[in-house]
Amino acid sequence: ETGVTQSPTHLIKTRGQQVTLRCSSQSGHNTVSWYQQALGQGPQFIFQYYREEENGRGNFPPRFSGLQFPNYSSELNVNALELDDSALYLCASHSRGTGGGHEQYFGPGTRLTVT
Amino acid sequence: GESVGLHLPTLSVQEGDNSIINCAYSNSASDYFIWYKQESGKGPQFIIDIRSNMDKRQGQRVTVLLNKTVKHLSLQIAATQPGDSAVYFCAENKGGGNKLTFGTGTQLKVEL
Numbered sequence: 001e002t003g004v005t006q007s008p009t010h011l012i013k014t015r016g017q018q019v020t021l022r023c024s025s026q027s028g029h030n031t032v033s034w035y036q037q038a039l040g041q042g043p044q045f046i047f048q049y050y051r052e053e054e055n056g057r058g059n060f061p062p063r064f065s066g067l068q069f070p071n072y073s074s075e076l077n078v079n080a081l082e083l084d085d086s087a088l089y090l091c092a093s094h095s096r097g098t099g100g101g102h103e104q105y106f107g108p109g110t111r112l113t114v115t
Numbered sequence: 116g117e118s119v120g121l122h123l124p125t126l127s128v129q130e131g132d133n134s135i136i137n138c139a140y141s142n143s144a145s146d147y148f149i150w151y152k153q154e155s156g157k158g159p160q161f162i163i164d165i166r167s168n169m170d171k172r173q174g175q176r177v178t179v180l181l182n183k184t185v186k187h188l189s190l191q192i193a194a195t196q197p198g199d200s201a202v203y204f205c206a207e208n209k210g211g212g213n214k215l216t217f218g219t220g221t222q223l224k225v226e227l
Binding site: 002004031033035040041042043044045048055056058090092094096103104105106107108109 | 151156157158159160161164204206212213214215216217218219220
């Protein structure tokens with residue numbers, strides 16, 4: 001088990017609603033990335049946060065947004081939910097610029113279902 | 116376009132045999148490649164990685180081979196065990212920073 005935790009574990013929302021997912025990074029890790037994993041697919045990079053700022057973004061619309069806090073934890077917010085947003089949302093953390101390794105550790109994910 | 120894909124969606128092996136999971140990539144600029152294992156209900160677990168300037172790297176019971184000529188990556192698992200049953204993903208890291216591009220995965224099934 002990694003030290004990356006995510007909440008909630010499961011979530012059911014209605015189309016058009018907004019959702020906030022949370023992630024606590026592994027101790028010592030200052031960078032958090034979010035991924036979307038549709039059923040039967042590999043994870044897709046959404047964005048990354050470093051020093052509380054977005055540091056790279058994948059091919060996702062602006063209604064996907066995030067935050068990183070001083071303790072390196074992070075939130076993923078999705079507005080105007082669509083049925084295709086149903087997926088497993090994964091958070092991953094690693095240490096950047098601290099002399100640590102580049103290995104990235106994933107949390108267990110949040111399963112979001114949009115009805 | 117850029118892609119990381121896998122040859123086989125499902126691989127079945129007998130316990131104790133060696134497993135080979137293959138992956139093709141198209142982005143020659145990737146800095147390194149990573150293999151992840153994902154068990155049902157869990158997030159991906161780092162297995163091993165290899166830098167683009169290497170051909171082979173060994174870990175505990177696993178070996179990754181990189182053939183840049185044909186843009187092919189493979190993961191070899193020695194003496195496959197039931198606990199190895201999972202979906203295996205290859206991923207590439209272009210430019211560092213762990214903004215990974217994943218393939219669709221191979222389901223490894225270990226038969227007793």
